[in-house]
Amino acid sequence: MRARLPDRQGHAVRDGLRLGFEVAGSGSPSVLLLPTWTIIHSRFWKMQVPYLARHYQVITYDGPGNGRSDRSTDPFRYDPDSYASDAVEVLDTCGVDRAVVVGLSLGAQYGISLAANHPERVAGLVLVGAALPLVPPQPERAAIGAAFHGPAPTKPRGWERYNLAYWHSHYEDFVQFFFEQVLSEPHSTKAIEDAVSWALDAGPEILEVEAARPPAGGGRSSETIDPDAESIDHWAGLLEALACPTLVIHGTEDRIHQHQVGLEAARLAGASMITMEGSGHMPNVREPVRFNLVLRDFIEGVKE
């Protein structure tokens, strides 16, 4: 059973695509919890919504391709600027002018793009486990970019599973492996089960569409794994230009996007940096209490 049901549910529609949103609570300011990689949907905020909704109006929505949103087969729908436009559409539909915006992993890109394209809509920005091509990837993930479109590995080890053909043939195995890396803290069984079950709502076909989206910086990099100069310049420029109060939260044991990414993002943005020592890629799930309290502090600080 959910701890708190939304007060309002509905769909925002942009260019014919329906985006399922939920609103809980009525306090001020509004807080927008962004989607992340399409592999999971908005329920990954389940440890935050009941708490935040006692103090603020909380809006969550599913990105194109998962949850209660339509599955778009257009790769351009998965571009960060497109996500930013979706977020604006959701805010408009909910009648919200301005919100504190929280993005996790790829959601950090969407949040930065939203703040860059529509600064008047963002009262504050929180970047969690940010997926940003700012520093070279850790060695075990460095080979992914080149191997992604290659043949499926037959006896894959570790990140070799990050391969399009393997997704199609062994989606569950990939998903299980991936979330064991995401939720790398001991005793994470329940969190992994949740994430895997949400991933099964997406499927490899939609992830393939998403993976074909154009790189944000105009460079060659797919995903954030193998940053080239164009991508780095693009994101560094946006971070430096951020005008709203910004908070970066990053675990030291993040196996997806290293802690240094968060440090670099905070440096570029002049943001406050919260390091969660021992935490992996989703501290909101594995350290929900601390995460919630940090988020509350930040939101109280940017209250207008």
Place this chain on the structure above:
Amino acid sequence: MRASIPDIEGVIDRAGVDIYFEVHGHGVPALLLIPPGPITHSRLFKAQVPYLARHFRVVTFDARGNGRSGRPVERFAHTRAENVLDILSVMDATETTNAILVAHCHAVWWALEFATFHRERVSGMIAIEPGVPTLGRSQPHWIETAATWDQVLDQPAGWNLNNRHVYLNEHRKWVEWFFGQQLVEPHSSKPFEDAVTWALESTGEVLVAGEEGIEVEPPTPEGIDEMCRSLDMPVLVIHGELDVCQHVDRGRAFAELTGGELVELEGAGHLPLVRDPVVVNRTIKRFVDNMEAPMNSHVWTRGLNRRKKVLYLSSPIGLGHARRDLSIAQELRQIHPDVDIDWLAQDPVTSVLEGEGEKVHPASEWLASESGHIASEASGHDLHCFQALRRMDEILVANFMIFQEVVEEGMYDLVIGDEAWDVDHYWHENPELKRGSHVWLTDFVGFLPMPSGGDHEAFLTADYNAEMIEHIARFPRIRDRAIFVGNADDVIPASFGPGLPKIRDWTEQHFDFSGYITGFEPPNAGQLAQWRTELGYHADEPVCVVAVGGSGVGRDLLEKAIAALPMACRSLPDLRMVAVAGPRIDPSTLPSHPGLEVHGYVDRLYKNLAACDLAVVQGGLTTTMELTASKTPFIYFPLNNHFEQNHHVRHRLDQYNAGRHMDYALTDPEQLAAAIVTEIGNRVEYRDVESGGAARAAALIAELV
């Protein structure tokens, strides 16, 4: 030795009167601390300066007439205007363009006038026990003795020492009386010595001049009100509720007129600067840090003035916790009659508590429903309670966040959690959040896999057990006491999992044992007969009570028992079956049959269970142990996949040689009918259930309050 040596000190010649000042620290903003001379001087702030100077630039000075400042003896040297000019000179001399004024008692009046006439020099005001006349209420002893101020009294005593001639001739006597009255807090000997010493550094003559000088140009209520209303800056008022010098109503009025934040100190008198320095310092710091967003006014109570406060969390999963927790609470009140107990609880526990007149914390209504979740997880005669608990993760964190706000706000001495999984788990995960002592109560230890879950479930239960064991090993300070509701023999002889300890060994090392807590005294033969009469069970009719839990699980068992009724009636034609459906099953939806009566919720079900000739129940601990205590024959069907009922409860009942275990899936109505016929009215040989469990638990808890 002083805790903070001034970085700068100096003396200003202010039109012939020396004014001594000090500067401590370099932070921003500047705070100007103004003592209410001449009865005291800047050392009054000795408990504030070292702390505040680590964060801010602290300027203070001795007001004219005491300390290292001059001692003019004419009243016209002590007017408000002169003191206001002193403040200005100190700010100029220390190159303080702008400051937050921190003033005590009548120095707040000076500060108010200074802020009014030099608005650009002041960014905020912290008024401690503000002595601004005409506001709120004056203490009657000031009004009464004002009339005799100039008279020569015959052997004056008490407040009549407030007299110009006493000041002049018996200075010490007045000073000792005054500070003796002000320090209402017990154990104030050192502050008293300090205050008297500082006062006696001046003279009676100066003190008279100070008293008379401040009233030159007497105030009008309208003028004071206008000045307060016009004070357009952040204001903080700190006022002791027992202040004998400035009535607390005066601080309240000052806060109201200035739109300021009021922090009332319960149990505190006129000198919280010295008697409650920690709360004063932290309140000042918090105010200065958040000048744009002041807090709501509130009351802080001195430690020794607080009543003992307990926050009791009683698990809503199953109805058994509520009764035993009430018994423990009653026993705790026997030991500590002055204890206040708030309950953070949810349905169905709250209805039991409210029925007993207990105080349910209003935040309880925000809690997400754990019993609703459990009901949603149950189907048929099946409740996979381990997986249900895992799937309750978002409810547990949502409810913990509420609990944490309640416990931080309520200043509880003790938190008692009867299987309050959220508190125990998240305090171990966030140990810095612990507030108050913590008692953990449970009637089982260790998650155990059910066979249907295979190896994976065995892996999961072991992982959960390992996490709990690691929590307690790493943070033994989180559970100040862990109480197992039962005896060591009741702990199951199983392992927590591969590579983990034996449950019993570990539990004996980490728990105290209260024995079982029934929540009622087992009835004697006389009571049993009386209950039977009350309930209308005839002496010669065999009565079989079928009861299911409060969680909505149980329709299947009720229906199976009802189906067995006509079969059993073939051997027992007078058999009367009393089915208790609980609050969540509508009795009218069950089949009817001659000899069958169906009830919804039954208060004090233990009477029915004790007075009947046979009970047919699920495997819940509370119900089966009530039956054991009252020596009623019973047949129990643990819920499928419910590890606690199938393992822990069954093991415990075996210790008491109690009940007949049957497997729901393997029992058809015919077999149940045969069992009813065999068991009904049998004389049982159960071991006695110990009494006094609640008192033993309460005694273990009481040491922490």
